[in-house]
Amino acid sequence: MAKQQKEVRDLGEGGYVLIDDAACKIDSYSTAKPGKHGSAKARIEARGVFDGKRRSLSQPVDAKIWVPIINRKQGQIVSVDGNDMQVMDLETYETITMRIPEDVDASPDDNIEYLEMEGQRKIV
Amino acid sequence: MYPGATADRTEANFVVVGAPLDASTTFAPGTRFGPRRIRHFSETFDDYDHRTDRRFTDCSVHDAGDVHAWDAVDEYLEFLEGTLRDVHWDDAVPLLLGGEHTVSAAGAGAVDPDVFVCLDAHLDLRSEYDGNPLSHACVTRRILDPDDYDDAPDIDVQEAIILGARTGSEEEWQWASENDVTVVPPDEAAEFVPQLEDRLEGREAYLSVDIDGADPAYAPGTGTMEPFGLEPRTMRDVVRAVAPYATGFDAVEVNDRDDGQAASLAGKLLREFVFSRVDALE
Numbered sequence: 001m002a003k004q005q006k007e008v009r010d011l012g013e014g015g016y017v018l019i020d021d022a023a024c025k026i027d028s029y030s031t032a033k034p035g036k037h038g039s040a041k042a043r044i045e046a047r048g049v050f051d052g053k054r055r056s057l058s059q060p061v062d063a064k065i066w067v068p069i070i071n072r073k074q075g076q077i078v079s080v081d082g083n084d085m086q087v088m089d090l091e092t093y094e095t096i097t098m099r100i101p102e103d104v105d106a107s108p109d110d111n112i113e114y115l116e117m118e119g120q121r122k123i124v
Numbered sequence: 125m126y127p128g129a130t131a132d133r134t135e136a137n138f139v140v141v142g143a144p145l146d147a148s149t150t151f152a153p154g155t156r157f158g159p160r161r162i163r164h165f166s167e168t169f170d171d172y173d174h175r176t177d178r179r180f181t182d183c184s185v186h187d188a189g190d191v192h193a194w195d196a197v198d199e200y201l202e203f204l205e206g207t208l209r210d211v212h213w214d215d216a217v218p219l220l221l222g223g224e225h226t227v228s229a230a231g232a233g234a235v236d237p238d239v240f241v242c243l244d245a246h247l248d249l250r251s252e253y254d255g256n257p258l259s260h261a262c263v264t265r266r267i268l269d270p271d272d273y274d275d276a277p278d279i280d281v282q283e284a285i286i287l288g289a290r291t292g293s294e295e296e297w298q299w300a301s302e303n304d305v306t307v308v309p310p311d312e313a314a315e316f317v318p319q320l321e322d323r324l325e326g327r328e329a330y331l332s333v334d335i336d337g338a339d340p341a342y343a344p345g346t347g348t349m350e351p352f353g354l355e356p357r358t359m360r361d362v363v364r365a366v367a368p369y370a371t372g373f374d375a376v377e378v379n380d381r382d383d384g385q386a387a388s389l390a391g392k393l394l395r396e397f398v399f400s401r402v403d404a405l406e
Binding site: 028030031032033034035038043045054056058 | 191196202203209210
């Protein structure tokens with residue numbers, strides 16, 4: 001999986017993080033102040049980018065953490081067939097088959113934007 | 125560690141979290157010592173509970189320690205709420221040790237109950253106190269009325285039942301009468317207990333024990349003593365009645381200005397909560 005290492009303190013709301021090996025988008029980020037004897041700790045609440053599942057983690061702010069590298073791509077719908085659609089990547093002109101999400105009204109020639117990581121895709 | 129809280133975090137049914145917040149206490153301070161006092165004065169309690177024929181150490185309680193409190197109360201409540209939400213997401217019941225009553229906003233925010241049940245001398249329905257909307261005198265209002273404060277917990281609590289309340293400002297009594305608040309005075313609390321079951325059937329409750337709900341003769345170690353309060357036995361019966369419906373619990377407003385009476389009562393009510401809750405589940 002394409003990923004890079006960061007410190008917890010470098011993360012923020014709207015960014016991505018790997019929790020339990022799942023790529024998640026950060027919904028909220030809060031930090032605890034350390035006092036004299038503790039170490040500052042951050043708590044992250046996030047949602048799986050591809051499975052929508054809520055996850056959280058609490059770590060010291062200087063802990064190392066993996067951040068997934070997710071590509072944001074542009075595509076054009078070529079054709080629609082039942083629950084599936086053919087989408088042409090507008091950068092590589094490669095055509096891929098994607099399942100149409102329930103909340104998306106897909107029709108040919110529409111331009112879409114989607115996130116891609118290791119064969120998983122999500123329309124944004 | 126809370127005595128007998130020997131379970132692993134991952135397997136626990138209950139997780140003790142201390143929240144030694146002591147920022148807005150309006151008369152006598154000292155709630156920063158509350159979690160420590162409650163743990164200490166719980167050391168004398170027997171592991172075995174005769175009424176339920178259970179051992180506390182078999183009830184799967186974990187102690188996650190304290191969330192160190194700092195001065196920015198809004199930030200602190202946000203972090204504390206998240207810590208307690210992790211417990212709730214793990215299908216465990218948070219047992220929050222205050223700290224001033226303000227921490228209940230984080231507790232209720234974490235579990236988003238239908239009903240907020242509270243043992244308290246005070247209505248705590250002020251919009252603000254001394255200009256502070258996060259004062260401990262405002263906590264029930266914060267939980268019940270999110271529209272009144274920008275950073276209120278994002279929850280939908282339908283009503284509050286405040287048992288043992290015997291004082292509040294004129295505006296608070298007025299607000300209580302106009303909103304979904306049931307105020308049960310100390311004299312009527314014992315006979316109200318059987319009704320609690322009907323009121324809570326099929327709903328989720330959060331139970332907050334403000335130790336000043338007790339008569340100050342029984343629990344003098346609290347910041348704002350208010351005479352003519354509840355008998356400890358009545359508080360125990362309320363805890364037993366609410367526990368089966370509760371997804372969160374706290375014991376708050378205990379300070380270090382007595383010989384341990386307040387902390388002992390809070391610790392015992394926590395144990396009653398755990399035994400009654402486990403008994404109801406099985």
